[in-house]
Amino acid sequence: MTPTPAKIRILLADDHTLVRRGVRLILDAEPDLEVVAEAADGAEAVAALRDVEVDLVILDVAMPRLTGLQAARSIARMRTPPKMLMLSMHDNEQYFFEALKVGASGYVLKSVADEDLVNACRTAMNGQAFVYPGAMSALVRDYLDRLHRGESLPNNVLTEREDEVLKLIAEGHSTREIARELTISYKTVERHRENILAKLGLRDRTQVTRYAIRAGLIEP
Amino acid sequence: MTPTPAKIRILLADDHTLVRRGVRLILDAEPDLEVVAEAADGAEAVAALRDVEVDLVILDVAMPRLTGLQAARSIARMRTPPKMLMLSMHDNEQYFFEALKVGASGYVLKSVADEDLVNACRTAMNGQAFVYPGAMSALVRDYLDRLHRGESLPNNVLTEREDEVLKLIAEGHSTREIARELTISYKTVERHRENILAKLGLRDRTQVTRYAIRAGLIEP
DNA sequence: GTACTTATGGGTGACAGCACCCATTCGGAA
DNA sequence: TTCCGAATGGGTGCTGTCACCCATAAGTAC
Numbered sequence: 001m002t003p004t005p006a007k008i009r010i011l012l013a014d015d016h017t018l019v020r021r022g023v024r025l026i027l028d029a030e031p032d033l034e035v036v037a038e039a040a041d042g043a044e045a046v047a048a049l050r051d052v053e054v055d056l057v058i059l060d061v062a063m064p065r066l067t068g069l070q071a072a073r074s075i076a077r078m079r080t081p082p083k084m085l086m087l088s089m090h091d092n093e094q095y096f097f098e099a100l101k102v103g104a105s106g107y108v109l110k111s112v113a114d115e116d117l118v119n120a121c122r123t124a125m126n127g128q129a130f131v132y133p134g135a136m137s138a139l140v141r142d143y144l145d146r147l148h149r150g151e152s153l154p155n156n157v158l159t160e161r162e163d164e165v166l167k168l169i170a171e172g173h174s175t176r177e178i179a180r181e182l183t184i185s186y187k188t189v190e191r192h193r194e195n196i197l198a199k200l201g202l203r204d205r206t207q208v209t210r211y212a213i214r215a216g217l218i219e220p
Numbered sequence: 221m222t223p224t225p226a227k228i229r230i231l232l233a234d235d236h237t238l239v240r241r242g243v244r245l246i247l248d249a250e251p252d253l254e255v256v257a258e259a260a261d262g263a264e265a266v267a268a269l270r271d272v273e274v275d276l277v278i279l280d281v282a283m284p285r286l287t288g289l290q291a292a293r294s295i296a297r298m299r300t301p302p303k304m305l306m307l308s309m310h311d312n313e314q315y316f317f318e319a320l321k322v323g324a325s326g327y328v329l330k331s332v333a334d335e336d337l338v339n340a341c342r343t344a345m346n347g348q349a350f351v352y353p354g355a356m357s358a359l360v361r362d363y364l365d366r367l368h369r370g371e372s373l374p375n376n377v378l379t380e381r382e383d384e385v386l387k388l389i390a391e392g393h394s395t396r397e398i399a400r401e402l403t404i405s406y407k408t409v410e411r412h413r414e415n416i417l418a419k420l421g422l423r424d425r426t427q428v429t430r431y432a433i434r435a436g437l438i439e440p
Numbered sequence: 441g442t443a444c445t446t447a448t449g450g451g452t453g454a455c456a457g458c459a460c461c462c463a464t465t466c467g468g469a470a
Numbered sequence: 471t472t473c474c475g476a477a478t479g480g481g482t483g484c485t486g487t488c489a490c491c492c493a494t495a496a497g498t499a500c
Contacts, residue, residue, distance in 0.1 A: 017332060020242070111235055170426070172427045
C-alpha cells in the first residue's frame with residue numbers, strides 16, 4: 001500500500017468564526033491540505049505556533065490585539081518560520097505591500113473563489129509568491145525583483161513619527177491637540193502633516209482618515 | 221406520511237465568497253433553513269428579490285455598490301418585505317442603530333458561533349429582534365419599545381439632503397465641490413454641514429468621514 | 441567627514457471650515 | 471389657517487488647514 005502523502009499542516013487565524021468555518025471547510029476538502037489549528041487573533045496565532053508544528057499560517061490582515069501584519073512580523077523572526085498567507089477584505093495596495101514587506105508569500109482577498117485559495121496555499125508552499133487578483137502580480141514580481149537585487153524599497157513609507165501623527169489626525173484630533181499630545185510644537189505637527197499628505201498623495205485630513213482606516217491603523 | 225415542513229427560504233448577501241461559503245454550510249446543515257440565493261453586493265440582492273421568493277435576507281453591512289444598509293432601506297420599501305438580518309464585522313453601536321433604523325430584525329457579528337447565527341435566523345422569523353452580543357439587547361428592547369409606542373425616534377436622523385451632503389463630505393469633497401455637484405449655493409452646503417455636525421454631535425469633517433464609514437454610507 | 445534623513449521649530453499668506461447671525465419659499469401637520 | 475420643518479441663500483468673523491519659505495541638532499550612510 002502506498003504511504004499517505006504528508007499533508008500541508010495549516011494554522012488558520014481569523015477573528016470571525018464564520019470566516020474560519022468557511023475556510024476550514026474549503027481546505028479540509030482537499031486531500032493534501034489539513035487545518036491543524038485555529039486562532040481568533042494574532043496573539044493566539046503566535047502562541048499556537050509554539051505548541052503545534054505547522055507548515056503554513058493563514059492570517060487575516062485585520063484582527064484584534066495583534067493584527068495579522070503584526071503577527072506576521074513576529075512569526076517571521078522565528079527560527080524556522082512557516083510560510084505565511086495573508087487574507088484580506090481589501091484589495092488595497094497599501095495593505096498589500098505591507099504584507100509583502102513582512103515576508104508573506106501571498107495575499108488573498110476574502111472575495112476569491114475556493115480554488116484560488118487552495119491554489120494560493122500550494123503556491124506558497126512551493127516558495128512562490130501568490131497574489132489575487134491577478135492584476136497585481138506584475139506589481140509583486142517587480143517588487144520582489146527589486147527586493148532580491150538588494151534595491152531595498154522605493155519607500156514612500158512613513159517614518160514612525162509620521163505614523164503617530166497620521167493616526168492622531170485620523171482619529172479627529174486638531175493640529176493643536178496633537179502638538180499637546182506629543183509635546184512638540186504646533187509647527188512641527190504641521191510639518192509632519194505636510195510630509196504625510198505629500199508622501200501619500202492625499203489632499204486633506206478627511207482623506208487621511210479614510211487612508212488610516214483602510215490601512216487598519218485605526219478602527220472606523 | 222408527514223408533509224415536509226416548509227423551510228425558511230434565505231437570501232445570502234455578502235461580497236466575500238469565503239464568508240458566503242461558511243454561512244451557507246452552517247445554514248444548510250439545519251433542517252428548517254435553506255439558502256435559496258446568493259448575492260455579492262446590495263444591488264444584486266435587491267435584484268434577486270424580484271426573481272426569487274425568500275423569507276429572510278441576510279445582508280452584510282459593508283458591501284460594494286449598494287451597502288447592506290442601503291439595500292435594507294430599499295428592501296424595506298417593498299410591498300411584502302422579507303425579514304432582514306444584518307451581518308457585521310463590527311460590534312459598533314453606530315452601525316447597530318443604523319441597522320435597526322432601516323428595519324432589520326437582527327444584528328449578528330461575524331465572530332459569532334454557528335448556533336448563534338442559526339438562532340438569529342429563527343428568532344428573526346418569529347418577528348422578534350435578535351442581537352449579538354447579548355449585552356446590547358437591553359438597548360434594542362428600549363429602542364424598539366420607543367418605536368412601538370409611536371414615540372418616533374429621539375431623532376438624530378438626517379434628512380435625505382443631509383445624507384447626500386454627508387456622503388460627499390465623507391468622500392473628501394470640499395464645500396465648494398459639493399456645491400457644484402449638487403448645483404446649490406456654497407452657503408447652503410455650509411448650512412447642511414452645520415446641521416449634520418449638530419445632529420450627529422460631531423466636530424469636523426474628519427469625524428464625519430469616520431461616521432459615514434461606520435454607518436456603511438461609503439467604503440473606506 | 442561629508443551628505444542625507446529625521447525630527448525639530450519658525451514665519452507668512454491664502455483659503456477653508458465652522459459658528460454664529462439673518463431671511464425666503466414651500467409643503468405638510470396641527 | 472397657522473405653524474413648523476426642510477431647503478434654500480447671505481453676512482461676518484474667528485480659527486484651522488495647507489502650501490510655501492526658512493533653519494538647526496542628531497543620527498546614519500557611504
